[in-house]
Amino acid sequence: MACYISLVFLLGFPAVYSGSPTLQYYITMLSTAYPGLPQFSIIAFVDDVRYGRYNSDTRRAEPLIQSLMVFSEQLESLTKLAQQTELTQKLFMTLIMDLLNKTYDINYVFQIQAACVLHEDGTVDICKDTALDGKQLLVFDKERVEIVPVTQEAVLLAQWVNKQGYAKKYKIFMENECTQHLPSFLPCIKSYLDKKVPHVKLSGSESGTKLHCRVYGFYPRDVEVKWIKNGRDEIHSEEAAQILPNPDGTYQIRVSVGVTPEGGATYSCHIDHSSLENPLVVPFETETKNSHITYILIAVGVIVLFLAFGLGFFIQRRMKGFKDGQQSVNTNEQETTQQENIL
Template sequence: MACYIFMVFLLGFPAVYSGSHTLQYYVAVSSTAYPGLLQYSIIAYVDDVRYGRYNSDTRRCESLIQSPMVFSEHLDGQTNMAQQTEITQKVLMNLIIDLLNKTYDINYVIQTKAACVLHEDGTVDVYEEVALDGKELVVFDKERVEFVPATQKAVLLAQWLNKQAYAMEDKIFMENECTQHLTLYLPYIKSYLDKKVPCVKLSSSESESGTELHCRVYGFYPRDVEVKWIKNGRDEIHSEEAAQILPNPDGTYQIRVSVGVTPEEGATYSCHIDHSSLENPLIVPFEKETKNSHITYILIAVGVIVLFLAFGLGFFIQRKMKGLKGSRQSVSSEEQD
């Protein structure tokens, strides 16, 4: 199986910070080749920053960060490994279809995710799981060094993997080569991993249930952040919906926290953001647009339109006057002749 090459499905892996670093591999294999659809692909992340990729079209490992020439030889080795694993992963795909009594007339996607986590004290954690069309099949148990079935249907698959000793093979790779690669990559993506101050945008919307205030915080790193709405500078307003911290393509994060409020005369609302990149919590007051401000905008727009109309009318009259003057001069010339 060569499970040290892995791919993409969102089953959620706990990100680790505060001195720990993570190298994650995501692998996806499709049972059928379609035009424009990658049958095999790999994406690799260091601390949620995408740094490398491989797919069945290019069949070449590529670095997505600015890397030195010494990386060229390293990428050649990774390319050879990825090409070999692409073959074994496609064999595994057929095996899973057979073990689960699936038919070959439907396109399936085998998705694998694995990671090594290097902690500040030098200890290492490893993680791996395999899924079919987003549904978990087997999970790697690092204590027992074996694959454990997530469903009854995956029992035979787990037994086959354990019989082939893939669990021990993967454990050795993740605890050794994976961590070595992690320490190799970290210096070259340091600029991506520096703390980034969050940006904030406030807005509101009206619904049948009342007014909703939205606080969108984005572009921050690392991931951990606290965002809350405060009324009158002291009372926290609890949100009824769970806010999720979502990744951005550049490795930063975003979150939107919304709360429902009943407008009160004299009440103030503000969004409070606490992040490790800030010396003090950031407080952004919400300022609702008043009817007067809307009227002002309308008057400004009307004024601009009037100016354009006046300019156009003046230009039209000037052209007409020139034309009339030219006609009169032509008539005078003919009379003199």
């Protein structure tokens, strides 16, 4: 199987799914320091699970999964390796700026995506792509084991990199990472994700002509989601539904269908996943009724609040009137007494 990694730069991390265990490193380097952002950072993934990170502010390799804390010796070596890579990339960034005639009055973003895929037969595929400000610059040719320029302006840069023998060094490093480190990480990743049950949220358009079934937080990746009308008729979606990764390594998908409002028609979303003993059926009407009940409860609460406020205001006015009347009576009695005393 060829090593295919979809490449999306601009500080975004693509979804990667090859069917075989994949180790990935995303490296970002800014040409100048920028407030609030580390100038250099590395984020490490196993498949779609972000398991570690390093940046120029902390200068430490940090595991993002608790079970990986046991690899203390590897963390120390990864920290040293990341620190060395940071220094190398700063020098490389300077070289890029000089060879491409860039000035430092603009903050350029240089990114590297390095990956290796470990197949069942023990073979390893290696990938590497680099970009500057979101535009592909260099790629790794695994057949010739050399760096190939994507644009004309990157020709001199590719020649310099190949002259230093970086392509061969990179191939050896990534093959070692995939055959030695990746297998040791996989059990931790698997136990961290081990069959997470999907969560479901249904919603519809205001006109009632479109229904959405969002399924999220599930693992493994494979899932079947479909809309059923009247308990038997499947509604086919006109939109292509994609399974997307979440930052915690789980997945999400949204299946939307167009419907024609009909009296008495019922709709339900059916989810089939390996974490479930039986397919999950979520009726759309349940959420609609709950929403209506919620609105009714809110309305009743507002009415009760106004009634309580009005009653309190009425009692306060009555008490004030009573006190004013009592005070008037007391005043009259005092005046009568005074007049009697004078007489």
